[in-house]
Amino acid sequence: MESTMAKSREEIEADVRDVLVDALGVDEDDVVPTATLKGDLGAESIDYLDIVFRLEKKFSTPEKPFKIAQGELFPENLMTDPSLVEGGKVTAKGIALLKERVPHVELGSFEQDPQVTKLSGLFTVKSLCDFVQRKLG
Amino acid sequence: MRWMWIDKVVAYEPNRRLVAVKGVSLSEEHLHAHFAAEGALPACPVMPNSLILEGMAQTAGILVGSVHGFREKVVLAKVASAVIERDVNPGETIRYDATIERMDESGASTVGTIERFSFVDNAWAPVGRIEMMFSHLDQNRAGTEFPEENFVFGENFRTLLSGLGAIAPGAKSPH
Numbered sequence: 001m002e003s004t005m006a007k008s009r010e011e012i013e014a015d016v017r018d019v020l021v022d023a024l025g026v027d028e029d030d031v032v033p034t035a036t037l038k039g040d041l042g043a044e045s046i047d048y049l050d051i052v053f054r055l056e057k058k059f060s061t062p063e064k065p066f067k068i069a070q071g072e073l074f075p076e077n078l079m080t081d082p083s084l085v086e087g088g089k090v091t092a093k094g095i096a097l098l099k100e101r102v103p104h105v106e107l108g109s110f111e112q113d114p115q116v117t118k119l120s121g122l123f124t125v126k127s128l129c130d131f132v133q134r135k136l137g
Numbered sequence: 138m139r140w141m142w143i144d145k146v147v148a149y150e151p152n153r154r155l156v157a158v159k160g161v162s163l164s165e166e167h168l169h170a171h172f173a174a175e176g177a178l179p180a181c182p183v184m185p186n187s188l189i190l191e192g193m194a195q196t197a198g199i200l201v202g203s204v205h206g207f208r209e210k211v212v213l214a215k216v217a218s219a220v221i222e223r224d225v226n227p228g229e230t231i232r233y234d235a236t237i238e239r240m241d242e243s244g245a246s247t248v249g250t251i252e253r254f255s256f257v258d259n260a261w262a263p264v265g266r267i268e269m270m271f272s273h274l275d276q277n278r279a280g281t282e283f284p285e286e287n288f289v290f291g292e293n294f295r296t297l298l299s300g301l302g303a304i305a306p307g308a309k310s311p312h
Contacts, residue, residue: 023217046214046244050270053239053246070242 007059007136009129016128019054023047033126041125048074051128059132066135073131074123075102090114104131141293142192143233146199146301154236155200157297159192163227184225189251190216193267197235197247199294201271204240207290210274214244221265223253230254232261244272 007015017031024041037043043051052068059066075098084094095111104127110118148156161168161184168182194213202211225231235249251264274289 046270046272049241049244049272050215050217050246052241056239 009133012132012136013125013129015058016055016125016132019051019058020125020128023050023054031125033124033129035125036121037123037125037128038120055128055132059136068135071101073102073104073128075119085116088116090116090119104128104134141195141297142188143195143297146297147232149200149203149298149301152204152237154234155196155203156232156234157192157196157199158233159231161225161227161229161231165227168227182227184231186219186221189221189225189231189265190219190267192231193233193235193249193251194269195294196233197237197249197269198271198289199297200235200237201240201245201247202290202294203298204237204245207295210289211245211271212274212289213269214272215270217246217268217270219265219267221251221267223262223264225253225264228256231264238268242273244270246270 013033017028020026020031020037020041021028024037024043024047026041030041035041037047037051052073055073056066056068081094084091084097090098095107095114098105098107105122106124106127107122110122142159143157144159146155146157148154163169163182167185167188169180171183171185172181174180198211198213202209230253232252232254233249234252235247238246238248240246247269249267249269251267252261253264254261
């Protein structure tokens with residue numbers, strides 16, 4: 001729990017860096033905005049829950065709890081819904097849902113070849129900072 | 138009871154905290170190999186840190202499992218950090234004090250402190266601190282399915298809590 005003052009982008013980036021260093025055991029210098037959580041920082045499935053819990057703790061204040069609902073940050077349920085994934089690829093409906101539900105993730109070239117296995121590779125340090133900044137308002 | 142690395146639950150605050158103790162005895166065979174005498178070096182029986190981790194995993198795991206009445210399959214998914222700074226020797230007692238930090242449908246994070254009681258010093262002394270993540274297998278994010286039977290919490294764990302009076306002795310297993 002920290003102060004109730006609005007956080008600047010730099011403060012958010014520093015706090016997110018702390019969270020990732022603690023959750024993933026990576027060097028501070030490796031936590032750059034373009035680093036992907038899975039590919040560059042080595043995050044595994046349980047780490048995503050760890051990151052969620054640590055972000056909640058880091059950005060909660062006594063006045064305003066920072067609570068992340070399941071699927072709000074990482075769209076983990078996408079994998080199991082057949083209308084959103086067909087033949088290993090995210091459907092148009094799935095892409096639309098991603099844009100609506102996880103706007104902090106930049107889809108980029110993913111839309112041209114939307115293989116669901118590549119989805120987790122899209123999450124970068126910047127994605128997390130954007131998510132926190134948007135949620136803090 | 139097999140593979141039980143805690144002897145007794147001594148405090149239980151539902152949904153929040155569980156404290157368990159274990160007496161370390163020279164009759165535990167593994168202590169004779171950890172570490173055996175070698176050359177001029179005498180034997181040095183020390184509780185292995187890996188088993189201290191297991192003791193904390195059982196303490197915190199029972200706590201997390203008890204939140205939903207042992208219906209969830211709770212498994213240790215990650216040791217987020219483990220710092221053990223002092224040995225525990227035969228004749229001493231270990232105390233595991235575990236607290237739930239965060240919990241949701243898919244799992245929980247816990248933080249636990251470890252202390253030892255020495256009858257020589259007649260005092261408790263800090264041994265270490267361990268942070269863990271537990272996953273609810275049926276709510277796992279990969280969507281993998283597991284057998285319906287709850288293979289995690291057998292009667293052993295329930296006996297520990299019923300010994301404290303936290304659950305009714307002989308109560309039916311939830312699975």
